[in-house]
Amino acid sequence: MSELRRILYVEDDPDIQSIAEMALVEVGGFEVCLAGSGTQALRLAEADHPDLIVLDVMLPDMDGPATLLGIRAIESLIDVPVVFVTAKVLASEVASYMELGAIGVIAKPFDAMKLSSQLLELWCSRPTP
């Protein structure tokens, strides 16, 4: 199992972007690439090929699930694990995200100090393709 190093974080709110970046870089020691929209996320993901993509569900142009479908449509990204971050954590919604192929869902607002360890945990317990 490879190590989790590079994370693409997709979030339209710049403040949350900054917090997530600090949380993942300073606390988790990860390399973080930030995207402000689904379109930008697809472009960056194709270019950088991250180990893990973290998707906010609510995004301005195309939402999280649509972005996930876009990512899966790219040959080279077909196996990249995806985690959703969302305020919508109803059981039914969680189930639908999981069905889309996400490896987990993190509730918003997240604990900045625990974000890295939560992602790492999901990364480690992800189903091996």
Next chain:
Amino acid sequence: MIAPPVADNEDERLRALHGLGLLDSEPEERFDRLTRLAKATFGTPFALISLVDADRQWFKSNQGFQATHTSREVSFCGHGIAAADVMVVRDAPGDPRFADNPLVTGDPKIRFYAGAPLEADNGSRIGTLCVIDSERRDWSIEDSRALRDLADLVEEEFRRVATENQQRAVLALTAITALSDADPRDSLRRALRLGCDYLGLSQGVVSRIEGTDVEVLVQVSAGDSLRDGQHVSIDETLCALTLGAADVLAIHSVARSSYAHDPALRAVGIEAHIGVALEVAGTRYGTLSFASCDTRSAGEFSDADIAFVRLLGRWVAAVIRRIQLATDLAVQQEMAAIVTRAQSSFIEVVDRRATFNGLLEDILRVTGCEYGFIGEVLSRPTGTPFLRTLALTNIAWNDAIEASFAQHLEEGLEFDNPETLFGHTLTTGAVVMSNDPAADPRAGGLPAGHPALASYLGVPVMRDGMVGMIGLANRTGGFTDQDIAFLQPILVTCGQMIEVWQETRERREDRRTLARLSTVASQMPSGVIITGVDGHIEWNNDAFSRMTGFHPADLIGTRPRDLLHGPASDPATINSVFAAMSRREAFAVELLAYPRAGPAFWVKLNADPLVDENGEPEGYMVMVADISDRMRIERMKREFVSTVSHELRTPLTSITGSLSLVAAGVAGDLPEGAHRMIGIAQKNSERLGRLIDDLLDMEKLVEGKVRLDMQVCALVPVVERSLEENKGYADGFGVAYAFSQDCGPVLVDVDPHRLQQVLTNLLSNAAKFSSHGSTVEVQVTRDGSRVRVEVRDHGRGIPYEFQGRIFEKFSQADSSDSREFGGTGLGLAISRELIHRMGGTIGFTSAVGVGSAFYFDLPVSAMRDPASTAAGRHTES
């Protein structure tokens, strides 16, 4: 002087003497001619027919003697009646029996006496025929024989008198019994006149006597000093004496009788009296009496007179009985007429009160009363009975009462004073008869000005119970038990009338109430429909037609469900309505309704089953309120809360995130003071986050947007997991959880994630409100088909006044609690909502200072434990 002896048969002798009726009578030629003959024959200055009664000798015939009578004591004749034959006293002063006799020592200075005893029919000696001289004289045996012969002639006259008396009596009685007037009272009157003639008295009276009241039924009197129908007190008559006598009471002279010294009797002013008690139909009725204010010239009443009165009494009684029977018949016929009149009038006449008035007038007339009332007996809400008049004689005695009478006559006047004669009947249901109301302890006195009350009769009118009463006042002569009996047929009719009256009034009031209600119902802004048992509309008001856009004609006979339900009407709600209707229960639901045209709108239905008077279901009355506005406002409110919460969440995420990074020193070291402040900001931002979470949670629950992930799972592991997760939180308060269970592996059908949310809420509350170092007991117990999870703390308990609102939103016993304990005030409200959704119930018990126990009960699932109880894989903060 030696007093005359008294014979052994003195009583018999006196009866014979009095029976002749000669004492105290006028002189008669038939006797006087014999004394004249004696005087001439024997040449004496005095000749007498002397009758000896109990205490005197009285001279029926007197030739030459000064006195009319002397005392028996000094009488020569007293001795004469005791002698074997003619008694001759030749030398009175020389006779020890008479030597000091005042008639001998004084005038007429009797020296000679010869007396022949006179015998009545039965052989008793009642007197003598005697000759007396103031000089001594010769007297031969021939003289004695001659005197005896004359005495025999006197005796012959006695017998003739007796015979004549009897003949006269028989003649008088024959004349009387032959009387046959159309009106028996006329016969009575003529009989009295014949009686007076026969007896030689001036007045004759047939009286009816009740107690002390003497009613002159029929009379004849000199100068009409009496009149028919007159009432007098028994003290003013000799009636009491007459009634008390065993047979005919005959007093030919009060002055000479044993009553001579009775002042009361003397005050009556009657001197001669003969009377007999009348017994009619086996009961004492009154008296027949003849009297005179003067001494009776005919003297004493003879046996024939007494027999005459006795027989006349029987005849009078028979006549009275005939009158009574005729009266009874007449009264009965009158009663029947009254009853018929009342009934037919009651049935035909619209104004039934008039019928009661007519009935009262009839009763007053037939009973001879002055005034009265007919009333219905009703009860106050307190149960106190009162009287409301149906008919009342107007006895108003001043303008104010007259005005009140007129004003209240229509609806009836009400009386409820129990301390009255009528009140006694009202409270006890007893007949009250009072012929002396002023002295009656049951009477309450009369208001000033009230017409005099001389007699009163109050009779209850009974049906199942007492429905009314009739009160009558001032019957001439007072009331008797007979009056009550007479009233019986009227009471029955009156009872029926009152019953019908009350029923019609109730119906009238029902109709009036119904009319009022239907006016109210038709003008109400809310829709109202009345359906039959099958749910078809039988009536609806204007508002319902307006609301639905359907004309009443389209609505009547249809079922609301057929017209008003649409695709978005909640089927579950509709089913609950059907279920309630099939159980004939009331229901209240909110439903989306579809009018004839236009958009669907929300209605709230409040339906109550209608039952008929037998308790059988008749259908439903349904109030239909248009709650669209309320629903819209509520939706707006929810959307607002939801939007605001969502919008708050994003900035809050930034704040919370930044703070936790800064606090953790990720963004560089902080001075000690700033570190503490950042800590405060962090804690509060987290709390704000929880509050927003709860708000959204609550709104979603209310909106029904929360879909529970129900699954059958073991309860105990869920509880244990919750305990584990909250252990750290409890540690913070120095509180430990102690778990116990007695139910083994029990399955419940729940959303385990949500159940854990509830448990967390209860466990954290218990920890928060426990005193440091105490234990929170968590117990799972099973009771048949239900299982209970209880969380018991030993904290301060919930104040009693707060207990009723504990499950409401934002309810906290003390507003400082939210600051102190960091709760949102939504936890219990959410928990209750969740438990309800899972088919359970939630509750608590609490005692201030002792602690609280929150519990929820869930139905035990009948299903077997499924293979997996795992929820979807996800994590939460």
